[in-house]
Amino acid sequence: MIYEDYYIFTPGPVKMSDEILEIGAKQTPYFRNSKFSEVIFNCEKGLLEIVNAPKGSRVIFLTASGTAGMEAAIINLLNRDDKALVVNGGGFGQRFVDICATHSIPHRDFRVEDTDLTNIEELAPKANFTSLVVNGHETSIGQLYNLNAMGEYVRKHNLFFIVDAISMLITDPIDMSAQNIDVIIASSQKGLALPPGLTMVILSPEAIDRVRDIDNLYFNFKDYLKNGERGQTPYTPAVTIILQLEARLAQIKRRGGVKESIKRAKEIAEYFRASIKDLPLKFYTSYMPNAMTTLTPTDGKRAIDIVNSLEKEYKIMVCPNGGDLRDVIFRVSHMGEMTKSYVDVLIDAMFNFYKIARR
Numbered sequence: 001m002i003y004e005d006y007y008i009f010t011p012g013p014v015k016m017s018d019e020i021l022e023i024g025a026k027q028t029p030y031f032r033n034s035k036f037s038e039v040i041f042n043c044e045k046g047l048l049e050i051v052n053a054p055k056g057s058r059v060i061f062l063t064a065s066g067t068a069g070m071e072a073a074i075i076n077l078l079n080r081d082d083k084a085l086v087v088n089g090g091g092f093g094q095r096f097v098d099i100c101a102t103h104s105i106p107h108r109d110f111r112v113e114d115t116d117l118t119n120i121e122e123l124a125p126k127a128n129f130t131s132l133v134v135n136g137h138e139t140s141i142g143q144l145y146n147l148n149a150m151g152e153y154v155r156k157h158n159l160f161f162i163v164d165a166i167s168m169l170i171t172d173p174i175d176m177s178a179q180n181i182d183v184i185i186a187s188s189q190k191g192l193a194l195p196p197g198l199t200m201v202i203l204s205p206e207a208i209d210r211v212r213d214i215d216n217l218y219f220n221f222k223d224y225l226k227n228g229e230r231g232q233t234p235y236t237p238a239v240t241i242i243l244q245l246e247a248r249l250a251q252i253k254r255r256g257g258v259k260e261s262i263k264r265a266k267e268i269a270e271y272f273r274a275s276i277k278d279l280p281l282k283f284y285t286s287y288m289p290n291a292m293t294t295l296t297p298t299d300g301k302r303a304i305d306i307v308n309s310l311e312k313e314y315k316i317m318v319c320p321n322g323g324d325l326r327d328v329i330f331r332v333s334h335m336g337e338m339t340k341s342y343v344d345v346l347i348d349a350m351f352n353f354y355k356i357a358r359r
């Protein structure tokens with residue numbers, strides 16, 4: 001099968017565990033019954049725990065990719081009376097800007113470069129915003145923002161806070177209560193290490209109050225909230241991925257909880273970064289998440305050539321960038337079922353590529 005025997009270091013889909021893969025091989029069950037409602041309730045409870053959601057928070061399960069979660073959150077929770085401050089540090093920040101523009105939500109395109117926004121108070125444009133929108137980890141370049149600082153900022157200015165945490169859940173810390181976050185967007189195929197196709201929007205009680213009537217059928221949160229009361233979704237959900245999510249949440253718990261998962265991701269990231277320090281590569285940003293390392297060649301080689309060589313000669317998938325950054329950076333994900341010996345395959349291949357002996 002295509003790519004089945006490849007080593008996977010792409011930021012979604014990521015390497016999945018055998019336990020989760022086995023569920024994917026089974027017959028998909030019927031779902032309009034109390035047995036499946038139980039599964040949905042378990043998933044909701046588990047997700048709320050992982051992000052430390054305030055009491056009364058709820059989860060909306062959408063059968064779609066992560067971008068649908070971003071768009072659905074914006075259209076259900078912001079309107080033309082809002083003024084959103086949208087952090088734009090790369091491709092995913094730009095996507096939020098495009099979503100706001102598409103739906104005529106007043107917004108400011110807050111372009112940032114080489115900062116984790118610890119000093120957002122000084123950097124942010126001065127205007128009367130009603131909300132702050134950010135991708136906690138800007139996956140296009142591997143940039144992690146300081147959610148503690150942003151949480152302080154939204155508290156001080158009384159802003160509604162939407163965080164796309166798709167590529168930081170389970171690998172990097174996020175705390176909905178402590179960081180004053182109203183909405184978290186999650187997706188199946190990144191740190192959660194499930195197949196793509198399920199996106200989840202976690203709503204605080206304030207966010208639930210804010211859900212408005214919209215001109216949209218499929219993404220109408222009111223329908224999802226109502227159906228969710230009995231553990232159901234308005235339309236056929238990604239049943240198998242939801243079963244896999246339930247198992248994955250149990251797996252995370254069994255392995256010591258989300259803190260332990262974050263610790264392991266950090267260890268893997270640090271192991272990788274320390275192991276390649278003799279190679280002519282440097283880190284693209286100083287604000288790296290545990291989820292990913294973004295690298296720039298320092299010897300004039302083109303990033304895309306490294307990516308292609310790893311794929312063709314070593315059956316290893318790392319992630320190239322498009323556009324201007326194609327030759328400048330490539331990305332190595334640490335999300336999913338990673339072990340040091342699995343990462344060693346990549347490290348050894350990189351040393352081979354450079355014809356340098358690994359010490």
Ligand SMILES: *Cc1c(COP(=O)(O)O)cnc(C)c1O
Binds near residue numbers: 092135137166190
């Ligand atoms: C992967 C990702 C998404 C979702 O992309 P889809 O292709 O729509 O699943 C959104 N935001 C961030 C930060 C991501 O890394």
